[in-house]
Amino acid sequence: MVARRTGSLLLALLLLLAVLTASAADARRRPPTTSVGVAAREFRFSAYRTSAPGGIVRFNVANFGEDGHDLVVETAGGRRVGRTGEVRSGRRATLALRLRPGTYRLVCDLADHAARGMRTSFRVTR
């Protein structure tokens, strides 16, 4: 009885150790996350960081304007990678994307906002 209890305790400890080791390895393998503050207003985007290392890039978008805006991330070739959806005046939204190295465009695709100035570029480095 006592021996069996000791045995199962040992087993539990080993399992715990396995879990801990696995999560440490996971943390090492997980791509780095970089946050990018983005402000939207009529008719301009400000990105508080103009580049990030490859991995997860989290765009924290705040709309300081009076109209609604959104944030669309496109590749240089125009392929859409992600979109926040419309962010109303005074609101915030987050868009987390896994991005490979390269140059991207940040645009607002509501009405003619991009043409009026709501576009900027963003670089993802190695």
Added chain:
Amino acid sequence: MSATAARRRHGRRRAHARRPSGGRGWTEAHVRRLFWRAGFGATPAEARRWARRGKAATLDHVVNGPPGGARVRGPAPRVEQRPLDPLNEWGDDVLWWLDRMIRSTHPLQEKLTLFWHDHFATADQDTPLMLAQNRMLRANALGSFRELLGAVTRDPAMQLFLSLADSTKDAPNENYARELMELFTLGSGYSERDVREAARALTGYTADWHDDGTVTIKYDAGQHDDGVKTLLGRRGRLGVDDVLDLVTAHPNHAPFLVGKLWSFFVATPPSRATLRALVATYRGSGLRIEPVVRQILAHPQLYRGLDAPDMVKCPVVFLAGAMRTTGTYVTQDYPTWLLELMGQLPFSPPSVAGWDWGAAWMSSNAMRQRFVAGNHVVQYGRPRPRKGAAPASLTPQEAYARAWRAVGEPRVSAATRATLTHLAARFFDDIDARWRDQADWRADALQWTLRHLLLTCPDAQLH
């Protein structure tokens, strides 16, 4: 050191410790009052040390900060292991400033930065601009008001918030001119016409935006109205600095600003003689803030009712103080969302008039959130009880004393102490008497409860 010398030295130190204060009634209670009003509370070591040093030395230390300027000490802030990113991560701007309040060696500088943030309240601007404004307020916190006012007038976040940028001679915007007189310098004693004329004199600034969210404010003489204006009785081709000189030279300015500073530190209004003396100090120093603040902090009225404080801690002071006095550092993001729920999120004042102070902080929901905040400080901070550290065999008085020491030996009224000791005495009532000495798990729960209550009880809301 020889044994005799060691003994002699030990004896001297004991004699020193027995002396109640640095003389003339300067006690630990005085130090705690001063450190709360001028900063974010005193640790037990600070209270003992500065009670020994006396009032004058303590005031010098509090007002001037350490020689060589303010520093931060202790572990750098982190949120779940990552360093702060105040520009890009929401709420990290708040944590960055809160950390300074907790770790700065010159807390008065942070306290006055908070005062100016409320006085020149600005919101809804890009994070880089808000952080730059915060640095500007800190750099000018104790200096010349006229210089501070000049820096605020040219500050990008303020210029954009009150539409001073791009206010032109053809379309002068009156927002800044109006708040300049109503909220920043005078309160009264000016007319609508003065507002219009000041707005004309303040035209000419333009904002130059950069892609990274920073803004350069430029002055374009071509957009400035260089015509003749009449402002507060003065006629001429007045410009920006003329406006700032005129409002600060107005007879209402000194009493207005000095009175507001007083009410930041003392709950009851100053006597007429006190106000007169403060105004004289302010004017005599060439509108410097530091001598006025020093005079307020030295005033006997600040030390009234040491056993019955009458100022409500604002949420920032409540939380920064609980963390600073218990040796708790920023390791989680709870301060940001709790400050918002408690009603005072830095960088987001409700309007240009700042926050409502005093009893307005104590709405039932805000008080509930203070309770939650206290729980987080116990859970993630230094007061967290170690398992089995306070055995069930302690007397109620011992259990209480252990909790009190763990939360930085705060001032507690006799009534609260009696209530909490009573709670400790009855905490094991539902457990059979034969098992009580083994109920260490329950003793741990008692420590959590006592520490949480000490951090959030009515006494902890006042300073």
